[in-house]
Amino acid sequence: MKAGVxxxxxxxxxWINKTLVxxxxxxAAGVLAILAGIYREEVRTVLMKAIxxxxxxxxxx
Amino acid sequence: xxxxxxxxxxTVQGVWTVLTNGYIIGFFKGKIYTGKLKxxxxxxxxxxxxxxSLGSCPxxxxxxxLGSAKYKFSFYLLGFFLLIGTLFGRLVCGFLCPxxxxxxxxxxxxxxxxxxxxxxxxxxxxxxxxxxxxxVILLPLFVVxxxxxxxxxxxxxxxxxxxxxxxxxLVSSNPALQGVIGFLFHWKLAILLITVLLSILIYRPFCKYxxxxxxxxxxxxxxxxxxxHVDREKCTGCGQCEKACPMQISPVRETNHLECIRCGxxxxxxxxxxxxxxxxxxxxxxxxxx
Numbered sequence: 001m002k003a004g005v006x007x008x009x010x011x012x013x014x015w016i017n018k019t020l021v022x023x024x025x026x027x028a029a030g031v032l033a034i035l036a037g038i039y040r041e042e043v044r045t046v047l048m049k050a051i052x053x054x055x056x057x058x059x060x061x
Numbered sequence: 062x063x064x065x066x067x068x069x070x071x072t073v074q075g076v077w078t079v080l081t082n083g084y085i086i087g088f089f090k091g092k093i094y095t096g097k098l099k100x101x102x103x104x105x106x107x108x109x110x111x112x113x114s115l116g117s118c119p120x121x122x123x124x125x126x127l128g129s130a131k132y133k134f135s136f137y138l139l140g141f142f143l144l145i146g147t148l149f150g151r152l153v154c155g156f157l158c159p160x161x162x163x164x165x166x167x168x169x170x171x172x173x174x175x176x177x178x179x180x181x182x183x184x185x186x187x188x189x190x191x192x193x194x195x196x197v198i199l200l201p202l203f204v205v206x207x208x209x210x211x212x213x214x215x216x217x218x219x220x221x222x223x224x225x226x227x228x229x230x231l232v233s234s235n236p237a238l239q240g241v242i243g244f245l246f247h248w249k250l251a252i253l254l255i256t257v258l259l260s261i262l263i264y265r266p267f268c269k270y271x272x273x274x275x276x277x278x279x280x281x282x283x284x285x286x287x288x289x290h291v292d293r294e295k296c297t298g299c300g301q302c303e304k305a306c307p308m309q310i311s312p313v314r315e316t317n318h319l320e321c322i323r324c325g326x327x328x329x330x331x332x333x334x335x336x337x338x339x340x341x342x343x344x345x346x347x348x349x350x351x
Contacts, residue, residue, distance in 0.1 A: 020343035022284045023147055030143030037137025042126050043100045046137065049125035050099035050109040050117040053238075056217035057110045057121060058228035059249035060241055 066329050070156060077105075078159040080115075082226075087112030091234030093227075102138070104145050105158030106274050108220070110227035112234075120197060120274050121216050121223075128201035128211030142277050150285030151278045154268055155322040160222040161268055167260035176262050178309050185270045186320060192219065193273035215273060217245070221253040264307040268322065279319040287323065287340050291316050295335035302327035302336060312336055 037043065055061025081103050084094040093112050103116035119141060126135035145153060154161055168175070196219060201211035216223050228249060232238045259266040268275050282288075291313050303311045305326045310318045312327040313336075328336045 017343070019284055023286055023342055026143050026147040026281075026284070027286075030140045030145075030147060033136045033140030033143060035140070037135060037140055040132070040136060042132060042135055042137040045126050045129050045132065046102070046117050046122040047097070047100050049122065051093070051095040053093055053231060054108075054110045054121065054213070054216065054223070054227070056213050056245075057108055057220065057223035058231055058238075059217075059224055059246035060228075060232075060238060060243075061217075061245075 066325055070325060071162075073156050074159075074162040074165075077157050078162055081105075081107055082111060082113035082115065082159065084113045084115055087114075088230055088234065091231055091238075093231075102141055103157075104149070104153045106160045106220075106222050106272060107158075108216075108223040108227040110223065110231065112227075112230050114226070118222075120220075121213060124197055124201045124211075124213035124215060127198060128205070128213060130205075130209035133202060146278050146281030146285065148286050149278070150282040150287060150317070150323070151275065151321060152285070152287050152323040153278055154272075154275050155324045158268075158274075159226070160272075161265060161322075163225070164256075164260040164265045164267060167257060168264050170261050172261045175264075177264075182269075182309065188270050189272055189276040192271060193276045197273045218248070219252065219271065221249070221256040221267065224249040224253040265322075269308070269320070275322075282317050282319055282321055285317075286342060287338065288317050289321065289323070289328075289336060289338045290341075292335045292337070295333045297333050297335075299332075301330045301332070305330040 087093055091112065093110055094115055096115075098115045099109060099117050101116050102119040102122055103114075104119070106120060107114055107116065107118050109117045109121055119138060123135055123138045126132050126138060149157075192215065196215040200214040203211070204214075205211045224246075228246065232242065232246070256267050263269070289312065296313055298313070302313060306312060307324060307326060308320045308322060310320050312318075312321070315321075323338065325338070328338060
């Protein structure tokens with residue numbers, strides 16, 4: 001019984017660490033990727049698409 | 062209590078929709094906002110050709126970058142999805158999506174018997190991932206014209222949000238656009254009409270079966286910082302949460318399921334207070350399952 005509790009505790013700890021590691025990694029990767037996108041001037045493409053009426057989006061073009 | 066929480070969510074949805082579509086003058090002039098705020102994407106599905114829109118639609122932007130001759134990969138959008146998805150998961154669908162709000166309001170219309178589930182309900186939920194892969198990524202990337210530019214296939218052939226938020230207001234207030242209406246406009250109008258009718262019968266049908274943005278955020282639901290927790294010791298197994306869930310999942314057996322939009326209905330119905338939610342790095346205390 002004790003061994004079972006111990007092993008489930010260990011499993012739990014492992015799971016917490018895994019989730020935390022994933023969260024931190026993905027958040028860091030997200031920030032870095034956004035910065036890379038800004039550096040590559042992708043934002044300009046987004047802006048250029050967004051400030052003119054998108055004819056395809058509204059069903060014209 | 063349940064009513065207060067529901068009202069809070071509706072207030073957030075309403076305020077967010079108004080804030081991100083606050084360029085009121087655009088509706089009267091039949092023009093769209095052209096300022097620098099459109100460098101930034103809003104988290105929900107919100108057409109950037111909506112006259113009031115102050116930000117960019119992330120799905121439209123992704124197709125624009127993938128379909129451009131200059132880029133064939135978007136770090137900016139990847140980063141945006143990683144950041145928003147990891148922080149919120151599908152909380153965005155439940156709280157920050159104007160098109161989600163519109164569908165919820167339509168579902169409130171009392172009309173015949175509402176359809177909670179049907180035979181193909183579960184398999185059809187996978188359709189949004191196919192739409193994401195084919196219409197949002199592959200077709201804009203590979204079906205290109207002579208100069209290497211691809212079309213926004215999802216926006217062009219499927220998205221009813223663009224017709225409702227952009228097409229109808231712009232065409233009705235801009236005589237120049239009225240003269241160039243053709244097959245595509247009628248096709249998109251038909252899709253919008255079907256979506257509206259289905260939304261009266263089924264809770265958020267577009268979000269369940271079609272939305273590629275929901276499909277992206279769903280991938281983060283299991284590990285997002287904002288998450289649901291079920292205290293197994295408190296849970297009495299009454300099944301009330303499962304009955305209350307408008308997305309037809311079991312919050313106890315399938316906590317933080319891909320389809321969970323964090324609407325909070327399960328939390329509110331739980332008389333044992335076994336379901337909680339919040340922002341937590343890693344996970345909550347031992348004894349609770351996430």
